[in-house]
Amino acid sequence: MKTIKYISVRAALVAVACLLGIASGKAQLIPNGYLNVDWQYNVPWNDDFAEKSSGWGMNFEGGYYVLPELAVGAFISYHTNNKYVPRQTLPNGNQSTMTTDQQHSIFQLPFGVVGRYRFLQNSMFEPYAALKLGPNYAKMSSYYYVLETYEKTWGFYFSPEIGVTFFPVEGYRLGIHLSLYYSYATNKGHVLHYSVDGLGNFGFRVGLSF
Amino acid sequence: MKKLFYLLVAALAVTACQKDPDTDDLDNDYLVITNYDKAAAFNSFTTFYLPDSILLIDDKPEPEYWKDGNAQLIIDAFVRNMTARNYTRSENRETADLGIQLSYVQNTYYFLGYNDSPYWWWGYPGYWGPGYWGDWGYWYYPYPVYYSYSTGSLLADLINLEAPQGADQKLPVIWNAFMSGLLSGSAQIDVALTVRAVDQAFVQSPYLTK
Numbered sequence: 001m002k003t004i005k006y007i008s009v010r011a012a013l014v015a016v017a018c019l020l021g022i023a024s025g026k027a028q029l030i031p032n033g034y035l036n037v038d039w040q041y042n043v044p045w046n047d048d049f050a051e052k053s054s055g056w057g058m059n060f061e062g063g064y065y066v067l068p069e070l071a072v073g074a075f076i077s078y079h080t081n082n083k084y085v086p087r088q089t090l091p092n093g094n095q096s097t098m099t100t101d102q103q104h105s106i107f108q109l110p111f112g113v114v115g116r117y118r119f120l121q122n123s124m125f126e127p128y129a130a131l132k133l134g135p136n137y138a139k140m141s142s143y144y145y146v147l148e149t150y151e152k153t154w155g156f157y158f159s160p161e162i163g164v165t166f167f168p169v170e171g172y173r174l175g176i177h178l179s180l181y182y183s184y185a186t187n188k189g190h191v192l193h194y195s196v197d198g199l200g201n202f203g204f205r206v207g208l209s210f
Numbered sequence: 211m212k213k214l215f216y217l218l219v220a221a222l223a224v225t226a227c228q229k230d231p232d233t234d235d236l237d238n239d240y241l242v243i244t245n246y247d248k249a250a251a252f253n254s255f256t257t258f259y260l261p262d263s264i265l266l267i268d269d270k271p272e273p274e275y276w277k278d279g280n281a282q283l284i285i286d287a288f289v290r291n292m293t294a295r296n297y298t299r300s301e302n303r304e305t306a307d308l309g310i311q312l313s314y315v316q317n318t319y320y321f322l323g324y325n326d327s328p329y330w331w332w333g334y335p336g337y338w339g340p341g342y343w344g345d346w347g348y349w350y351y352p353y354p355v356y357y358s359y360s361t362g363s364l365l366a367d368l369i370n371l372e373a374p375q376g377a378d379q380k381l382p383v384i385w386n387a388f389m390s391g392l393l394s395g396s397a398q399i400d401v402a403l404t405v406r407a408v409d410q411a412f413v414q415s416p417y418l419t420k
Contacts, residue, residue, distance in 0.1 A: 056229035082231040089414050092243065095353040097414040099242040103231035143233055145241040145391055 038207030046200035136185035155187030259306035350380035
């Protein structure tokens with residue numbers, strides 16, 4: 001209990017310190033660190049279950065520069081891609097057949113660790129390359145009539161990324177963040193007679209960096 | 211920091227985690243599901259008996275039967291399809307090889323579910339009982355079935371009347387069809403949709419032929 005209390009007090013102190021830092025317009029929310037909040041546009045590329053590109057996703061990421069150019073941190077993001085499937089007749093088990101149209105949907109939620117290497121420091125433009133690793137939760141669904149058939153899956157996720165953070169005001173580390181990413185997750189699932197074996201994506205992110 | 215907090219809250223609020231697809235984009239046409247007994251020799255039967263009414267499953271304890279012109283159009287669709295598959299309609303229930311019972315869920319008051327232990331009609335005093343067809347004690351569905359109950363569902367069961375009789379014997383349903391999303395709005399259009407659904411049930415059941 002003491003430990004929890006100690007951690008809570010420390011967290012509160014860090015939060016207050018961050019508050020004071022932002023309020024006074026000091027350099028960074030987290031000294032030697034960064035925090036990104038991004039909207040993302042995702043394009044699935046290796047499955048035809050729900051391959052329609054969409055902007056229904058976000059990315060949250062934070063890191064700490066353990067070396068002047070190298071940061072480690074954590075991330076969590078989520079995204080939904082859907083696809084309308086026109087009316088068709090399909091097997092529904094080995095003794096059943098179904099005719100309907102459908103809305104397919106894949107919801108992905110990867111999270112884990114991130115390593116980032118920045119090529120410039122203390123510059124208005126801070127280009128970088130990063131790699132994200134971690135588990136990926138994915139729910140694959142088919143909506144038809146008033147029903148939903150779905151499978152929840154887990155896989156391993158990795159995602160290389162390049163990007164740049166633009167700091168328009170010198171000495172003030174509130175920046176605009178742009179990035180391009182590719183990702184692949186090993187999730188496998190079966191919904192009705194459809195199979196998904198691996199989830200590949202690419203896309204871009206736009207957001208704020210603190 | 212308040213600005214940062216509001217930004218984060220706004221970002222989270224604007225984008226809910228999972229974006230369900232818009233089911234309004236579905237075509238609102240019928241869902242047709244058929245199941246069959248793989249062991250049944252459909253080509254061994256010659257005649258079938260089909261009552262001249264459709265059982266209405268509603269919220270009343272007394273059975274009601276749908277017999278008007280629209281019901282006849284639906285019944286005629288079954289007769290037409292069965293005849294096209296080289297079966298002959300019989301007027302004699304006791305000597306026919308096959309029986310067809312049609313039910314329409316007008317209200318879900320008694321309709322609790324429909325699965326591989328198909329006792330959903332237990333609470334409904336008017337439902338077709340095995341005794342309607344002869345001396346059988348139980349129903350038998352030789353395949354797993356599950357349908358979500360809903361108002362506006364048409365159910366068709368094809369019964370093997372050549373099965374051994376007896377109070378401890380089961381009456382097998384060797385084929386059934388579930389059609390839903392029907393009979394709302396204009397009656398004329400809905401009956402046309404229903405007839406098309408019946409036709410589709412046969413189209414996706416090529417094994418159902420003499």
